[in-house]
Amino acid sequence: MHIKELVLNDFKSFGRKTRIPFYEDFTVITGPNGSGKSNIIDGVLFALGLARTRGIRAEKLTDLIYNPGDDGEATGGGVREASVEVILDNSDGNVDRSQVVNAAGTDKVGDVEEISIRRRVKETDENYYSYYYLNDRSVNLSDIRDLLAQAGVTPEGYNVVMQGDVTEIINMTPFQRREIIDEIAGVAEFDAKKEDAFAE
Ligand code: ATP
Numbered sequence: 001m002h003i004k005e006l007v008l009n010d011f012k013s014f015g016r017k018t019r020i021p022f023y024e025d026f027t028v029i030t031g032p033n034g035s036g037k038s039n040i041i042d043g044v045l046f047a048l049g050l051a052r053t054r055g056i057r058a059e060k061l062t063d064l065i066y067n068p069g070d071d072g073e074a075t076g077g078g079v080r081e082a083s084v085e086v087i088l089d090n091s092d093g094n095v096d097r098s099q100v101v102n103a104a105g106t107d108k109v110g111d112v113e114e115i116s117i118r119r120r121v122k123e124t125d126e127n128y129y130s131y132y133y134l135n136d137r138s139v140n141l142s143d144i145r146d147l148l149a150q151a152g153v154t155p156e157g158y159n160v161v162m163q164g165d166v167t168e169i170i171n172m173t174p175f176q177r178r179e180i181i182d183e184i185a186g187v188a189e190f191d192a193k194k195e196d197a198f199a200e
C-alpha cells in the first residue's frame, strides 16, 4: 500500500485545490524555501490523524486553514474550511475489504483498490469542527486509526520521520532504541493492550 495522491483544498499555503501525485517507489519534492514542501507532509499528518504525536507545525487546528494574508480577498460569511484527502493505492490488497467495511461501519464503501481518507476542518464565528471520511463515509478518528494500524501505520510509528528524529535516535539509550524496534515490529501494540487489560 502506498500514497497515490494527495488532494489539498485551502490547506495552509494551498489556497486552491491542489493534486499532488506520489509514485510507488520514491517521490522527491523540491522547491525554494517557504514554497510549501513541509506543508505537504503536514497535510498527510493532518488527514491521517497522526498529528498529535508527530508534531504538526501549527498551534491550533484552524491555523491550518489557508490564510490569504493582507493582499488576499476577505473570506465572506465567517465560515472558513480546509480539507486534505489522502488516496491510498491498495491494489496489493494490503488492507482487505472487510477491514474497510468494518472501519466505515457500512458495506457501501465501493471498490477498495483505492482507499480515500479525508479530513476537513471548518471554522465558524463561534467554534470549529473536524470531520473524518473513509471512502466518503463519515467516520471517527478511531476508525481511521484501526484501519491504518492494519497496514502498520500508527501515530507512534516511524512511517513519518520528522526533522530531528534521526539525531534523537542516535542520542537515545539502547533501551529507548529497543522500544522503537518493538514499535516497528508491531510488538509494542500488544504490550500496550496487555497493560490496558491488567489495568482494567
Ligand atoms: P523550507 O525549504 O524552508 O523548509 P518549505 O517548502 O518546507 O520551506 P513550508 O514550511 O512548507 O515551506 O511553507 C511555509 C509557508 O507556508 C510560509 O510562507 C507560510 O506563510 C505558509 N503558510 C503556513 N500556513 C499558512 C496558512 N494557513 N495560510 C497561508 N499560508 C500559510
Ligand code: MG
Pocket (backbone or CB within 6 Å): 037, 038, 039
Ligand atoms: Mg520545510
